[in-house]
Amino acid sequence: MSITGRILRSNVDMTQGKPLTVIFSFALPLLVGNLFNQLYNVVDTAIVGRALGADALAAVGSTGNINACLFLLLGGLSTGVGVIVAQYWGAQRYEALRRLLGTFFTLLLAGSVLLSVLGVALTAPILRLLQIPADLLGMGVTYLRITAGLLLGNALYNAASAVLRSTGDSRTPLAAMAASSLCNIVLDxxxxxxxxxxxxxxxxxxxxxxxxxxxxxxWVLWRRKKPFAFASVRLCFNSEDAALILRFGLPTALQSCMITLGGMTVQGIVNSFGSVTMAAYTAVQRIDSLTIQVVVSVSNALAVYTGQNMGRRDIDRVRQGLRATLKALCVICLGLALAVFASRRLLLSIFLDPATDAASIAQGADFLSVMGFAYIIAAVMNSYLNVLRGAGDVNVSLIAGLFEMGARLAFAGLLAPRLGVWGIWLATPLSWASGCIIPVARYYSKEWMKKALL
Known part of the structure; x- marks a missing residue:
C-alpha cells in the first residue's frame, strides 16, 4: 500500500480497546505534529535572536500574544466544532456532518477576512498599548501586519486538522506539520x-x-471517500448548523482568547521592565511551547476519545480514560520538570548568545525553574477541561478561561511591584492552579454527563 493510501486509511475507532493504549497511540502523532508546529516558533526565534539580535527577538516576541489571540479565535472555533464532528462520527451521522462542515467552512472564511482586516488596521495602536519600546515598534508592526494579514493559512490548517483528528486521523496533521516545518526552516x-x-x-x-x-x-480530506466523502461538502449556510457551531465553538474560542488576553496584559508588564526581560520572556515562551506539548497532545486526544465515546453514550469508558491518563501524565510531567530544570541554561542559549545576553539568560533560567514544575498543574487542568469539552460541556471552558485570566492578571499585578520579575514568573503557575478549580468541580458534579449532543 502506498504512503498516500496508508494516510487515507488512518482513521482510529476510539470506542474500542484499552483506554490508555488508544489515547496514547492517538496522541503520539499529535505530539510529534505539535512539536513540528512549535518548531516554527523555535526556528524563527533562534534565527531572529542569533542573526538579528536581542532587540529584534524582543520585538517579534511582543507580537506573540496578539498573533495567538487572532489565531485562537478561529482555532478555538475549529476545536469546538471538532467536538460535534467526533460525536457525529461516533454515531455515524455522515449526512448531518456533511451539511455542518459546509456551514463551518463558510463561517471560517468570512471570519478570516474580518480578523485579517482588523489585525492589520489595529497593529500599531495595540503594540503601543502594550508599551513596546519606541525603538522596537517598527519591527513589531512589520512582523504582525504580515502574520495577521495572511492568517487564512493557519485558520484552514486548524479547521482541516480538527476534522481529521475528530474522525480518528492524527497522522495526516503530523505529515503536514513535518513538511511545513521543513519549509519554514529553509525559507527562514x-x-x-x-x-x-x-x-x-x-x-x-x-x-x-x-x-x-x-x-x-x-488535499487528504478531499481524497478520502469512505465512510465519509469530504469532496461532497459544499460551502453553504444553514442557520441551525451555524447556531450549533457557535454554541460549541465560541466558548472554546473565547476561552483561548481570554487566556491570551491575559498574556497580552502580562506582556505589557514584561515590556515595562525593558528589552532584557522581554528577550528572556520570549525565549522561555518558545521553550515552554515545546515542553508543554506532551500535556497538550494527550489532553487533546482525550477530548476526541471522550467525544467518540459520548456519541455511543459510554460514560464509564470516558471515566476510565481520564483516570488512566491523569496517572500517566503526572509521572511524565515530573520527569519533564526535572529535565527542564537541569538543562535550563543550555536551552536558553539556543535563542540567546551567552556572551552578549547573559542578563536575559539569567532571568530566563529563573522563569524556567518555576515553569517546569508547573506542568503537573497544567496536566490536571487540561485533562479535566478536555473531557468536559469532548462531552459537549463547552461553556465550562469559557468560565475557566475567564477565571484563569483574572487570576493571572491579579497575581502579576500584585506580585510584580513587590517581587519584580519574579512576580511575573510566579503568576503563570498560580493562575494555572486557580484554573483547575472550575473544571475539576464541574467534572465531579456529573452535570457534564447530560451535555452530549446526541
Whole structure:
C-alpha cells in the first residue's frame, strides 16, 4: 500500500480497546505534529535572536500574544466544532456532518477576512498599548501586519486538522506539520540570512509554511471517500448548523482568547521592565511551547476519545480514560520538570548568545525553574477541561478561561511591584492552579454527563 493510501486509511475507532493504549497511540502523532508546529516558533526565534539580535527577538516576541489571540479565535472555533464532528462520527451521522462542515467552512472564511482586516488596521495602536519600546515598534508592526494579514493559512490548517483528528486521523496533521516545518526552516534561512529581509522574512516564512500545512490536510480530506466523502461538502449556510457551531465553538474560542488576553496584559508588564526581560520572556515562551506539548497532545486526544465515546453514550469508558491518563501524565510531567530544570541554561542559549545576553539568560533560567514544575498543574487542568469539552460541556471552558485570566492578571499585578520579575514568573503557575478549580468541580458534579449532543 502506498504512503498516500496508508494516510487515507488512518482513521482510529476510539470506542474500542484499552483506554490508555488508544489515547496514547492517538496522541503520539499529535505530539510529534505539535512539536513540528512549535518548531516554527523555535526556528524563527533562534534565527531572529542569533542573526538579528536581542532587540529584534524582543520585538517579534511582543507580537506573540496578539498573533495567538487572532489565531485562537478561529482555532478555538475549529476545536469546538471538532467536538460535534467526533460525536457525529461516533454515531455515524455522515449526512448531518456533511451539511455542518459546509456551514463551518463558510463561517471560517468570512471570519478570516474580518480578523485579517482588523489585525492589520489595529497593529500599531495595540503594540503601543502594550508599551513596546519606541525603538522596537517598527519591527513589531512589520512582523504582525504580515502574520495577521495572511492568517487564512493557519485558520484552514486548524479547521482541516480538527476534522481529521475528530474522525480518528492524527497522522495526516503530523505529515503536514513535518513538511511545513521543513519549509519554514529553509525559507527562514533564505529570507533572513540570504535575502536580508529581517523580521519581515521570518513572518513570510511562517505564513508560507502555514499555507503548505493547510493544503496538505485539505488535499487528504478531499481524497478520502469512505465512510465519509469530504469532496461532497459544499460551502453553504444553514442557520441551525451555524447556531450549533457557535454554541460549541465560541466558548472554546473565547476561552483561548481570554487566556491570551491575559498574556497580552502580562506582556505589557514584561515590556515595562525593558528589552532584557522581554528577550528572556520570549525565549522561555518558545521553550515552554515545546515542553508543554506532551500535556497538550494527550489532553487533546482525550477530548476526541471522550467525544467518540459520548456519541455511543459510554460514560464509564470516558471515566476510565481520564483516570488512566491523569496517572500517566503526572509521572511524565515530573520527569519533564526535572529535565527542564537541569538543562535550563543550555536551552536558553539556543535563542540567546551567552556572551552578549547573559542578563536575559539569567532571568530566563529563573522563569524556567518555576515553569517546569508547573506542568503537573497544567496536566490536571487540561485533562479535566478536555473531557468536559469532548462531552459537549463547552461553556465550562469559557468560565475557566475567564477565571484563569483574572487570576493571572491579579497575581502579576500584585506580585510584580513587590517581587519584580519574579512576580511575573510566579503568576503563570498560580493562575494555572486557580484554573483547575472550575473544571475539576464541574467534572465531579456529573452535570457534564447530560451535555452530549446526541
Amino acid at each position: 534561512l533564505w529570507f533572513i540570512l540570504g535575502l536580508r529581509m529581517g523580521v519581515a522574512g521570518a513572518a513570510l516564512a511562517t505564513v508560507a509554511a502555514q499555507f503548505l500545512s493547510a493544503l496538505i490536510c485539505l
